Amino acid sequence: MTNKDARTPASVQDEKSEEAGKSIGWHKAYIEGTRPDLRVPVRQVHLTNGQSVTLYDTSGPYTDPLVDTDVRRGLSPLRENWIIARGDTEEYAGRPVRPEDDGIKHTSPRGGLRNLDAVFPGRPRQPRRGREGQAVTQLAYARRGEITPEMEYVAIRENVAPEVVRDEIAAGRAVLPANVNHPEIEPMIIGKRFLVKVNANIGNSAVTSSIEEEVEKMTWATRWGADTVMDLSTGRNIHTTREWVLRNSPVPIGTVPLYQALEKVDGRAEELTWEIYKDTVIEQAEQGVDYMTVHAGVRLAYVPLTANRKTGIVSRGGSIMAAWCLAHHKESFLYENFEELCEILAAYDVTYSLGDGLRPGSIADANDEAQFAELRTLGELNRIAKRFNVQTMIEGPGHVPMHKIKENIDLQQEICDEAPFYTLGPLTTDVAPAYDHITSGIGAAMIAWWGTAMLCYVTPKEHLGLPNRDDVKTGVITYKIAAHAADLAKGHPGAQEWDDALSDARFEFRWEDQFNLALDPDTAREFHDETLPAEPAKTAHFCSMCGPKFCSMKISQDIRREHGGTRTEIEEGMALKSKEFAASGNRVYLPIAD
């Protein structure tokens, strides 16, 4: 099950691809590790001054013109040999897929037909799991001192030593989500010691959207930089949608199994049981879901703490579990069965994303008793998960004004033994529906600077509707900005090189380089061309903002040219050259007719 393209020597492929890419200013390149099947993709930007800049790349094989992708076949299972070679997993028959998994009742032949049409046509496969209840997790390997190919892969991606990756995972400060049933992913790591990551949510809902749209949204989101994707589908075809998304995703996929479990009981929260939930988790683990949000911290005793809130419980999972707890007046079945859940997740290397079901849904509710009571429980669950060698991250809010943000990350790090924090925003004000990518991008940048490892994006449609293609892109770009701003503020090695390359291009009026280095080259180019569309303007030493006479960079360059390149030269030469400068007259401006 190897991809023929993957066997092409990296150097040859790079040459061909480089040739093809030069006209568009960048090409997909690969950095080879210690084995030929370990090739880490990068975005190589070719500058007009002959230099090049290497950028992190999340877009998968789709942006490699030499790889032939087909959504009906799925991606090549890059990690399969690595997993098999470890010898600690086995294939097995697996749980039979039932119509109910797609929300189809036996009374609904129409729905059944739709399901058969949509079934994923790619390679037949049996699920895989750890032998004899073994923990086959990257955490278990790291604790044993092993450096897996996955760890080496992310070390190259992050430009750090493999030992750093191993040690951060072993300490529980980072996770490498990689289900043994999702061999298609390009491994990535989430931890405060590494680049800040961005998650994009996709998912149909009962109201709208289709399978094709969701797969398309996933590839679109990763093209713009999403590091992981959560499939939050509800309603019909939930199992089949997930299969298509997983088989075509180069990034880890997260889910909230509770949503599907609720579908199986026709939306009646009180009819949920541990058995139905567990069956759903196994179903999804066999498909290859890499991390799962589990709202096991919503305990019965915490529900009353939300009674005086302005916006109650705003997490879907949190409100479902709260309704269940109240209906039965019993402790949460997720909390009660958490150890058994750990055993299941360990057998597939599914990573926990311990959900913050009681996160605040408004500025007024931020940092309240309910929220922090749940956080303390998440700390307790984190320690249990680690006993079972399950990789774990902790979800965070939500809606938090700026002055209350730092307390969130500080408390989380303390209570959860520095497990990676994974926050939604936070939104720093509630007054701007339609702009919540921005209200939350502000909070996201700040909390990431202070140590949050992954940011869940928010699109302009948040609180108003389902994101379309443009919204997904805007959400991802906004969050890549927040993440990179945090990388800079944390002093992440190499982060500033990207800014420096763009600043140099700006100062030297290399417009094409500015576009190609931009997070969104298309829009940057389009905006420039709106006012100065002609081709010569791409090399002009000014732009439409100030025009040639008022271009400070131009004047600044001329000063440097007239007075020498370095400070000492300028200081020494200043008096001497002032006369020459006067004589040169208009030389501070371009000789362009006004």
Added chain:
Amino acid sequence: MTNKDARTPASVQDEKSEEAGKSIGWHKAYIEGTRPDLRVPVRQVHLTNGQSVTLYDTSGPYTDPLVDTDVRRGLSPLRENWIIARGDTEEYAGRPVRPEDDGIKHTSPRGGLRNLDAVFPGRPRQPRRGREGQAVTQLAYARRGEITPEMEYVAIRENVAPEVVRDEIAAGRAVLPANVNHPEIEPMIIGKRFLVKVNANIGNSAVTSSIEEEVEKMTWATRWGADTVMDLSTGRNIHTTREWVLRNSPVPIGTVPLYQALEKVDGRAEELTWEIYKDTVIEQAEQGVDYMTVHAGVRLAYVPLTANRKTGIVSRGGSIMAAWCLAHHKESFLYENFEELCEILAAYDVTYSLGDGLRPGSIADANDEAQFAELRTLGELNRIAKRFNVQTMIEGPGHVPMHKIKENIDLQQEICDEAPFYTLGPLTTDVAPAYDHITSGIGAAMIAWWGTAMLCYVTPKEHLGLPNRDDVKTGVITYKIAAHAADLAKGHPGAQEWDDALSDARFEFRWEDQFNLALDPDTAREFHDETLPAEPAKTAHFCSMCGPKFCSMKISQDIRREHGGTRTEIEEGMALKSKEFAASGNRVYLPIAD
């Protein structure tokens, strides 16, 4: 020269306007002060639950259906009687307007004709200035213990005691920019003790744009919340454009006189003189410019400090002054003549905005020696300005990574005796051209939280081209978000009421109220309607994001309904009610067919 509408009693006008406004969910109302001609406009939002919310309003008479505005006539001179009543100013013949003021050379009859066509047709007026070199500034009045009508006006706007306004101005911690020749403005205040303000830049350039467009951009920017507008026009018709903008602007107008002075010497920086500059300042002060950016801190000795920078000098004014200093090898004529400049500004109550000509233009250059050397000089100039009773604010950067932002405001406050800081962003990364409203909105929110009084907006076109109407709106909304997020974080009294009102509307599914309370009601409504356009959806207890079954707020509401309203009720009733809840079954969901 009074507006007939302004004489309509406030109560009558409110009633009529309220009637007209109810259908659109809000109306323009006025709060009357201690005198009938002191009426502070507010945006009164009417909620469907019978309550109303009062919001700060910058949109001027244009949003009052009872005021008849005409750009050819200009706005009613609201402050004229207040200024005259003080008896410390006089009208005088003023400086004759010359074709060169509009960038028209005697050799250019074509340009001359255009100028005559465009001349502002409104009321003829003579300029006004302080008698016998008197300082007729709000600072001078405040120091004498006076509470002017302007101070009372902003006290009502900010919901604080007039004494607070007076004391903050007297201490130099706030400015109230209000040129005696700009009686049309609705007074506003800039200081860390008050709501964070937002400036929007407009201005034609040599390359594009027209007078009409600039006036339109000004009214458009204030409609969305711009508190001041800077007219950064260069090129032709610069004087006439400014006249149109001033006569029609309800907010203070700022300029950079150096731009026009440079036009007068055909763009040859080395030909600039103190006389030409001074003449330009008087020209603009007579027109009514409320605050002026003056780059007097760019001293000869600092220019070499920029030699090793990645992006040199990026301020237009800064680069012009640096070129002048080097060409003559002399100290800046702005620095040398600063005291005389103070006397001029004091006679019109023009506020200084001491420009940061050496601000960093890239992440690499942030917080460097050149920048902070200039800041120390601005501190010195601030103290001189105060001696002359000139109101003063200090401009700040620029491009600064998050971890270096706080040092900027802390140093500025220390060095400049807490004078209001007025920053451009700062941009927290350089890798996202076309999204610099967001890269800078992040920095703007943070620096405003830490004490910056006014934020200069950045539009999506920054570094790429001139902003159009949509860009201006996006820039203003983004910065209103940053400003309001900072107001919340600073605990500004009343700031959270707005968020709370919107959160309540959200929790109670009052969609129309959410739209009307939003910073941008139009886009919020449009986004909602994209997925759920039907009218019933406006009152639906769910939205397209989760559909009816997964709506956490709905579940949360039902929990509250089932288990009583308060925490005690829930705790007491929980056990008892759990059986009833089970019996009620589907009651946690809306009875809507799936």
